[in-house]
């Protein structure tokens with residue numbers, strides 16, 4: 218069977234409207250949207266458009282969502298792959314796959330390449346010397362660096378990458394002309410959780426007077442992904458109980474269930 222190398226989406230529908238909270242991060246990526254849409258505006262004064270930016274933050278906080286929204290706002294194709302899939306699936310061919318990816322993205326430029334879990338490829342070299350796939354990973358990383366260095370200033374492909382472990386990344390990735398910008402994507406505070414609830418409640422039939430301030434206060438430490446889960450779970454619980462609308466109790470039950478799941482996950486890790 219032929220494993221899929223990367224996803225290619227030429228009609229991204231996601232926009233900044235779908236991304237709740239993250240005001241600072243959105244402001245920073247707005248500039249990238251602008252680079253993609255109006256490159257001449259920047260290059261005319263001799264400036265170089267950045268080639269890459271690193272989205273840094275805990276799991277489920279909307280890094281992938283934000284990267285996709287950049288493509289949606291700029292109306293450019295979105296090429297995406299996950300670092301961990303990459304290392305697992307393409308033993309022996311990682312470097313040539315990276316070359317293919319960049320070749321396609323350049324052909325379709327302006328475009329975005331998004332690399333999720335870049336730490337799987339971009340861990341500092343020389344660590345984990347015992348692991349057999351280490352040379353392979355390093356070849357893949359080197360090819361990634363080579364591709365980014367090889368971009369001309371007018372290529373207009375911007376590479377976004379996500380990680381929750383910026384501390385373990387090879388410093389070579391952060392050098393000027395590579396991922397030289399870091400954009401922080403943090404867990405939402407109570408006000409931002411309310412905004413995220415608003416986004417994910419849009420498609421639900423909810424009971425009147427549902428108190429979003431209350432729900433936001435009940436969910437400290439929840440990521441955007443957790444809140445999306447709560448909303449979906451609440452709708453399923455309500456349906457299972459034959460209700461016509463999703464009410465406060467359904468949300469509370471869903472919150473309990475998600476907290477239970479999070480605790481289990483943490484137990485496995487620690």
Ligand code: ATP
Pocket residue numbers: 235236237238239275276277278279280281282283333379381413416440441442443445
């Ligand atoms: P990971 O590090 O685990 O890959 P991530 O930071 O890339 O996570 P996403 O995959 O973007 O997180 O988020 C998963 C889902 O959670 C999104 O598709 C969306 O439904 C929801 N979500 C996360 N953050 C937000 C947000 N700020 N606004 C609205 N929805 C969000």
